[in-house]
Amino acid sequence: MLTGTALGVxxxxxxxxxxxxxxxxxARGGSYLTDAPAACVNCHIxxxxxxxxxxxxxxxxxxxxxxxxxxxxxxxxxTKAQNGFWHSFYFTLGRYPDPIQITPRNRRVTQAACRRxxxxxxxxxxxxxxxxxxxxxxxxxxxxxxxxxLH
Amino acid sequence: MQPSEQTPSPTPxxxxxxLAKFGLVVVVAALVTIAGLAxxxxxxxxxxxxxxxxxxxxxxxxxxxxxxxxxxxxPIQYDTYxxxxxxxxxxxxxxxxxxxxxxxxxxxxxxxxxxxxxxxxLKIMWAGYAFALDTREDRGHAYMLDDxxxxxxxxxxxxxxxxxCHASTYVAHKxxxxxxxxxxxELVNALPFAEARKLVKHPVTxxxxxxxxxxxxxxxxxxxxxxxxxxxxxxxxxDYDVNRMATRQELRSFVCAQCHVEYYFAGERKRLTxxxxxxxxxxxxxxYYDEAKFADWTHxxxxxxxxxxxxxxxxxxxxxIHARSGVACADCHMPxxxxxxxxxxxxxxRSPLLNINKACQTCHRWPERExxxxxxxxxxxxxQMRNRALDALMDLINDIKTAKAAGxxxxxxxxxxxxxxxxxxxxxxxxxxxxxxxxxxxxxxxxLGEAIDFCRQGQMTLRQSxxxxxxxxx
Numbered sequence: 001m002l003t004g005t006a007l008g009v010x011x012x013x014x015x016x017x018x019x020x021x022x023x024x025x026x027a028r029g030g031s032y033l034t035d036a037p038a039a040c041v042n043c044h045i046x047x048x049x050x051x052x053x054x055x056x057x058x059x060x061x062x063x064x065x066x067x068x069x070x071x072x073x074x075x076x077x078x079t080k081a082q083n084g085f086w087h088s089f090y091f092t093l094g095r096y097p098d099p100i101q102i103t104p105r106n107r108r109v110t111q112a113a114c115r116r117x118x119x120x121x122x123x124x125x126x127x128x129x130x131x132x133x134x135x136x137x138x139x140x141x142x143x144x145x146x147x148x149x150l151h
Numbered sequence: 152m153q154p155s156e157q158t159p160s161p162t163p164x165x166x167x168x169x170l171a172k173f174g175l176v177v178v179v180a181a182l183v184t185i186a187g188l189a190x191x192x193x194x195x196x197x198x199x200x201x202x203x204x205x206x207x208x209x210x211x212x213x214x215x216x217x218x219x220x221x222x223x224x225x226p227i228q229y230d231t232y233x234x235x236x237x238x239x240x241x242x243x244x245x246x247x248x249x250x251x252x253x254x255x256x257x258x259x260x261x262x263x264x265x266x267x268x269x270x271x272x273l274k275i276m277w278a279g280y281a282f283a284l285d286t287r288e289d290r291g292h293a294y295m296l297d298d299x300x301x302x303x304x305x306x307x308x309x310x311x312x313x314x315x316c317h318a319s320t321y322v323a324h325k326x327x328x329x330x331x332x333x334x335x336x337e338l339v340n341a342l343p344f345a346e347a348r349k350l351v352k353h354p355v356t357x358x359x360x361x362x363x364x365x366x367x368x369x370x371x372x373x374x375x376x377x378x379x380x381x382x383x384x385x386x387x388x389x390d391y392d393v394n395r396m397a398t399r400q401e402l403r404s405f406v407c408a409q410c411h412v413e414y415y416f417a418g419e420r421k422r423l424t425x426x427x428x429x430x431x432x433x434x435x436x437x438x439y440y441d442e443a444k445f446a447d448w449t450h451x452x453x454x455x456x457x458x459x460x461x462x463x464x465x466x467x468x469x470x471x472i473h474a475r476s477g478v479a480c481a482d483c484h485m486p487x488x489x490x491x492x493x494x495x496x497x498x499x500x501r502s503p504l505l506n507i508n509k510a511c512q513t514c515h516r517w518p519e520r521e522x523x524x525x526x527x528x529x530x531x532x533x534x535q536m537r538n539r540a541l542d543a544l545m546d547l548i549n550d551i552k553t554a555k556a557a558g559x560x561x562x563x564x565x566x567x568x569x570x571x572x573x574x575x576x577x578x579x580x581x582x583x584x585x586x587x588x589x590x591x592x593x594x595x596x597x598x599l600g601e602a603i604d605f606c607r608q609g610q611m612t613l614r615q616s617x618x619x620x621x622x623x624x625x
Contacts, residue, residue, distance in 0.1 A: 005173060012180035019187035027194045044201045044492045092193050098489050099513050151513055 032084055035065045043091055045100060052149035067113040067148055068106060079109060099151065107141065110148075114140040201492035211363035216322045221357040227490050232357075232498035235291035238263065241504045243530050243587040246290045257301040263288040272541045273582070275548060276575060279451030281307040282459060289462075289585060292500055296354040310421040311347025312340040316410035318351035319359050321371040326350070336373040340421045360406040368402040369394050372409035378425030379405065385430050403479035408465035411480075411585075415445060415458075431466045433580055433598055437573065446572070453551040455568035460579040467584050471591030483510045526589055533581065533588025536599040540578045543606035547571055554613050563613070570609030577602035 031039035041050045069076045090096040130136040222229025238248040246263035266286045277283040285303025299317035328335025362369045383391035417424040429435040446456030485496045486509035503510030507519045588595035
């Protein structure tokens, strides 16, 4: 038998859980667990990047997550969790640079994605030693910054 | 708590401990609820702001000239448009707000600095022409109509054609032509300035660049419609109709090029004409003027038939790397900005050097100081070369003056005068252009270099021994 107090506390916790659950659904929280590019424009900050991607050379072969998250499942969701938290944090508080810029960590993720898909070409043009010394690796994005999306 | 009769009542310590636990749970649950709700409301607000790109609160027609009415539908654009009253200097451009005592004839209480006072060589270059009376640094769009109405150049009669680029003339032209834009344009061009001035109310406004029904960009200036048709014909494209054939990205430059170009008033009817019939590089333009035997005035000191160049921003930009890469005027001078969920063009048209983050860094991911230093280096070099070219021009003018005073025959002077015309056109092209070379750095240097060479050649013609006979030399 639940006592009255326990009932009250449970109700409070239930309300808290309910509010949080509803907020999650309303904010389309579930969509962030998928690979759908539309999830990235749930908020309007990346609309320009999204629209540019729909017109880019890569849009038929790669979606956002192909280039912006690692391939393996754990690093992928760790990256999503990290970015998800900081994006929500800055968007909610309204403190972010405009035009938005990629962070060094995310740039490394993208660079790795270039090298993964274009391994054959990359191997041919990398300088000797690139396999064990990242400093010798060619920087794809220095020249091809706009293949995924302009800006 | 409802203690049963068998169990003893909890001691006061037990009871207060449970109370504290209870309180803690309530506080935590309350905080979670507050955070959840706050986030929910924030997400709701953000979703709402993204819903409507704009609200149509007034009807706009093809007669709506007043920008304040457009501003009711587009408050963000209107707000930034109003800021063109700002007077801010860059190293070589921009304007300083100088106070002046208003008079009955000129009620302006603030003007920009005088270029003639800054560089007296300009007075000699323009000797005998109205620009030697009063030439000030250009100010923002908000001042274009007043600055033309009250300039000291009005001491010489000016035609209504000036207003093509100093006022919002689209509606005025249509009214004057009773619906026919081209006819109205021809009529207003030929009017004296004071009479034409009564037909217009505003400096450049929304309707000069935007279709009121779709808000799409469109060309409203007959001189540009004709000018670009000639230019395209010179490039092998026949019957070019700019409003039908130009892409949106091209229009984001073309609407500016309705005014930021070299022009002249052709014939007695003062028809505003862009001299692009042979192309829009400097030599094409000069070749056109030579063929049309056009001169703005006869130079007071040398007697050469000379030309005044007017802000050829579009022409110089056309020769630069940004044009080649498809970057439009608006990309740097009216960059996109984010206001809430809206992405709008900044209608505070100004120097990109005052807005490097939005204007340059969207494409060039280098530190702001680095980009600024790079642009200023280009301008420093152009300015130094411009100074040398102006010095060379002063020397040529002096030599011709001396030769004239010494009684050299007209035939001898003719060749030197022809070089004076050329050299001055080249120097003035960069002097009058508003980017101090930035729009096309290499082309600007080439033009100034050639100007110096024309001065040298002009001086050389005077070093030859005087002609024995009065027959003109070829």
